[in-house]
Amino acid sequence: MAERDTYFINLGSITFAHKAQKLLEKNGISATVGKLPSSYDGCSYGIYVKDRKKDEVTLMLRASSIKIL
Amino acid sequence: MIYMDNSATSYPKPSQVIRQVRRGLTHCFANPGRGTSRDSLRSSDLLYGARESLAELVGTVPENVIFTYNATYALNMALQGVIKKGMTVAYESFAHNSVLRPLYALEKKGVKTELLETDLLRDSVIISSFERLVASKKVDVLVVTHTSNVTGKRLPIKQLSKICRENGVLLIVDASQGIGSSPINMEKLGIDILASSGHKGLYGIMGTGFMAIRSGADFEITPQITGGSGIFSLRKEMPPDLPERLEAGTVGLPGIISMKAGAEYLMREGVDEIGWYEHVLRARLINGLGNIRGVRLYNADVNASSIVLFNLANTPSSVLADKLDREGVAVRAGYHCAPLVHSIIQNGNEAYDGAVRLSVGYFNTDIECDKVIKIINKLSKES
Numbered sequence: 001m002a003e004r005d006t007y008f009i010n011l012g013s014i015t016f017a018h019k020a021q022k023l024l025e026k027n028g029i030s031a032t033v034g035k036l037p038s039s040y041d042g043c044s045y046g047i048y049v050k051d052r053k054k055d056e057v058t059l060m061l062r063a064s065s066i067k068i069l
Numbered sequence: 070m071i072y073m074d075n076s077a078t079s080y081p082k083p084s085q086v087i088r089q090v091r092r093g094l095t096h097c098f099a100n101p102g103r104g105t106s107r108d109s110l111r112s113s114d115l116l117y118g119a120r121e122s123l124a125e126l127v128g129t130v131p132e133n134v135i136f137t138y139n140a141t142y143a144l145n146m147a148l149q150g151v152i153k154k155g156m157t158v159a160y161e162s163f164a165h166n167s168v169l170r171p172l173y174a175l176e177k178k179g180v181k182t183e184l185l186e187t188d189l190l191r192d193s194v195i196i197s198s199f200e201r202l203v204a205s206k207k208v209d210v211l212v213v214t215h216t217s218n219v220t221g222k223r224l225p226i227k228q229l230s231k232i233c234r235e236n237g238v239l240l241i242v243d244a245s246q247g248i249g250s251s252p253i254n255m256e257k258l259g260i261d262i263l264a265s266s267g268h269k270g271l272y273g274i275m276g277t278g279f280m281a282i283r284s285g286a287d288f289e290i291t292p293q294i295t296g297g298s299g300i301f302s303l304r305k306e307m308p309p310d311l312p313e314r315l316e317a318g319t320v321g322l323p324g325i326i327s328m329k330a331g332a333e334y335l336m337r338e339g340v341d342e343i344g345w346y347e348h349v350l351r352a353r354l355i356n357g358l359g360n361i362r363g364v365r366l367y368n369a370d371v372n373a374s375s376i377v378l379f380n381l382a383n384t385p386s387s388v389l390a391d392k393l394d395r396e397g398v399a400v401r402a403g404y405h406c407a408p409l410v411h412s413i414i415q416n417g418n419e420a421y422d423g424a425v426r427l428s429v430g431y432f433n434t435d436i437e438c439d440k441v442i443k444i445i446n447k448l449s450k451e452s
Binding site for chain 2 (some may be wrong): 045
């Protein structure tokens with residue numbers, strides 16, 4: 001699923017992953033819902049975005065009170 | 070058959086609801102929030118869409134919509150999740166057993182409960198009772214019915230909410246009967262937690278319900294059911310954030326799809342329009358039954374939308390319901406899981422054994438109402 005030039009933003013739940021995806025789509029940014037492989041406390045959902053967009057996306061999500069893990 | 074038991078569950082369901090559930094069963098079969106297959110993501114996308122539709126309907130944010138299996142489940146989740154030992158909880162006489170029984174159980178665990186004075190007609194009684202209560206002691210939670218499932222009365226939520234805001238009282242509303250025929254906006258009405266069934270005015274299928282939490286709420290709801298959440302599997306606790314924190318296990322997606330479709334149907338048709346239509350049908354029934362000898366109406370003066378509560382002289386309510394069933398009319402008789410309001414209606418009459426409830430819905434017609442009036446007239450002559 002992850003391409004070389006994509007960046008994963010960890011949002012925890014599938015709910016927030018979809019919330020973020022829809023927010024970004026409304027702003028013309030493409031995002032794919034994905035899951036981070038098991039970390040120290042188990043897997044979680046997030047979104048894959050183009051690497052070059054990650055800063056813009058991060059700002060947008062934080063402005064919408066979507067918590068980034 | 071003339072179905073007039075919409076307060077128990079609505080029938081028929083809009084064709085859009087049936088169509089979307091059927092489509093969901095064949096296209097959204099994977100478990101949402103577990104994998105990342107295309108099928109699973111299609112399911113989870115639909116699940117999120119359902120949260121969005123319900124959130125829009127009741128005035129909150131999608132992540133604050135928690136899906137349950139009925140209103141009873143939602144109310145238990147709210148009451149047991151919020152109320153702690155030593156707290157004081159106020160409630161009123163229109164409450165359904167889905168509120169009363171959890172409160173009685175909480176009383177045994179050291180929670181104090183206060184029953185507000187309630188009148189069948191006058192809002193001023195419950196409002197002044199609540200004002201006096203908060204002036205005399207610290208009240209932590211108020212649980213109130215939006216619309217009575219027995220008389221159809223709408224309680225003064227806005228006024229009660231104002232008192233809650235002024236006194237730091239958390240407001241929980243049981244909206245099972247009112248949703249779909251009365252606009253309910255949590256933000257505008259100042260509701261902290263809303264619990265509702267999905268299968269009555271929301272026109273979803275049975276086995277559905279939800280709890281909605283006010284956007285920006287800062288109170289904690291302790292999960293009562295814990296289990297799989299699809300994320301953070303190595304942790305011992307439920308996830309920290311809503312909605313997953315309060316949705317352990319696989320959700321009932323076909324039912325949730327039905328609630329999504331139902332909510333969208335309501336928003337398209339207009340909740341005010343639906344409420345008005347039901348009000349008109351109810352008025353027709355009240356006018357017709359009021360002219361039948363032996364009929365005793367209990368809520369004719371209540372400003373209600375869809376319920377007619379009555380008895381026929383010399384006929385136990387359960388017998389009357391059976392007779393109506395044989396004539397092809399579906400109703401419900403008895404105490405309707407709401408004992409306290411019936412005790413007000415009973416008013417010391419030892420012969421009272423509950424009453425028959427006609428509850429119209431958006432798909433009933435004036436022709437059906439006229440037929441029901443004719444049937445009850447016939448039964449009156451036979452009794």
